[in-house]
Amino acid sequence: MLASSQETHVGVEAWRGLAAWMVVYVHYWGFSGHDWPPMRFAHTGVDLFFVLSGFVFAPYLWGKPLSPTAFALRRFFRIYPAYLLALAVYVGLKLQAGHPPLYLWEHLSFFQVQSREMAFYYNPPFWSLPAEVEFYVVLPWLAWSLRQARWAWAGWLLAALGLRVVLGYFGDPSSQDASYIMNFHLPGVGVEFLLGALAWRVAQIQLHLCWRTLLVLVGFAGWCALAVWFGQVGDAGVNNSVLKGQMGALAALCFAPMVAGMLGSPTARPPRDTTIGPPESRAWHVAALWAGRLSYGVYLFHMAALQMVQPWRETLAEHWPLGLQSLAVLLTVLMALLSYWLWEEPWRQFGRRQAASMEAAN
Incomplete structure (x- = not known):
């Protein structure tokens, strides 16, 4: 679901793929x-996606030229066509099941995160896209503010942290009040994007391998500790604790050092000729690139794939020993491939050409 001038960076693509399949795991096997x-x-x-988005767009916050109109064109044609295709699929599934196409205008305009029911009506992962778009909208303004005063970076990060704490404290999951809903919009998840941007900044420092390894280990240990606790108490336990509304931000706080430690300089690109290097290096390179390229399609379509194979649950239980979810995984990959080749990439290239023409004209 992310793209930038660094999208061929093999490490970024690998992290994108990991983020998408983490979500698939929970929806297929979790609970x-x-x-x-x-x-x-x-x-x-999902929070890893937010961190990665902040990471890949961080150069704009530290001086890379940004044309707001051209940037908006690239983002629109990267995000919206694939989302529109996925939304059409889920609307078709709703109609097939005899359910009305509710909240359609809200989903078409990315205003669906007004309640849990509305956000999840077609596809639960759709809830994250409005926050992503909101980050794109404010990015030019954030970049401008940081050009005016470099110290503003620390102020924005502290403000985002404080706002997340306040929204989490006052948010009520049972009534879904305004504080709870805003925690899923940019005011709430803004800290996660900024942590990703900070990870990019740290990655520019020429740290010794030992320090980079320490960043990864600290982040991984923190995420594991949170995972163990969450596995024990669940959402109910979290909502009854002082960490109510903060688990996503805390996960992002763990992902940020892992991303910074593992990716290094985000301007480094892998060789374009994948025949160079040992076979195992080439295989890893290709696998990581395609994991990232398909991550958006996997994220968008995996719930549709699971719904599509449900009618054959009993037949598969008798004749498909690998289980219903494994067939849904295969269908997810197929749908993501077709979407990428026939729909996502053509539209993305079109958007890039339009943006390049606009920048050249200016």
Whole structure:
């Protein structure tokens, strides 16, 4: 679901793929009674996407030229066509099941996060896209403010942290009040994007391998500790604790050092000729690139794939030993591939050409 001038960076693509499949795991196997409870915390793959978005767009915050109109064109044609296709699929599934196409205008305009029912009506992962778009909207303004005063960076980060704490404290999941809803919009998730941007800044420092490894280990240990606790108490336990509304931000706080430590300089690109290097290096390179390229499609379509195979549950139980979810995984990959080749990439290239023409004209 992310793109930038660094999208061929193999490490970024690998992280994108990981984020998408973390979400798939939770929706397919999490809370099934047969899963490992700490892995239910893999739903924070969404927060990893937010961190990565902040990471790949961070150069604009530190001086990279930004044309707001051209940037908006690239973002629109990267995000919206694939989302529109996925929304059409889910609307078709609703109609097939005999349900009315409610909240359609809200979903078409990215205003669907007004309640849990509205946000989840077609596809639960759709809730994260408005926050992503909101970050795109404010990014030019954030970049401008930081050009005026470099110290403003610390102020924005502290303000975002404070706002997240306040929204989490006053938010009521049962009534879904304004504080609870805003925690899923940019005021609430803004800290996660800023942590990703900070991770990019740290990654520019020429740290010794030992320090980078320490960043990764600290982040991973923190995420594991949160996962174990979440596996024990669940959402109910979190909502009854002082960490109510903060688990996504805390997960992002763990992802940020891992991303910073593992990716290094985000301007480094892998060789364009993938025949260079040992076979295992080429295989990793290709696998990571495609994991990232398909991550948006996997994120958008995996719930549709699961719904599509549900009618064959009993037949599959007798003749498909790998289980219903494994067939849904295969269908998800197929749908993501077709979407990428036939729809996402053509529209993305079109948007890039339009943006380049606009920048050249200026």
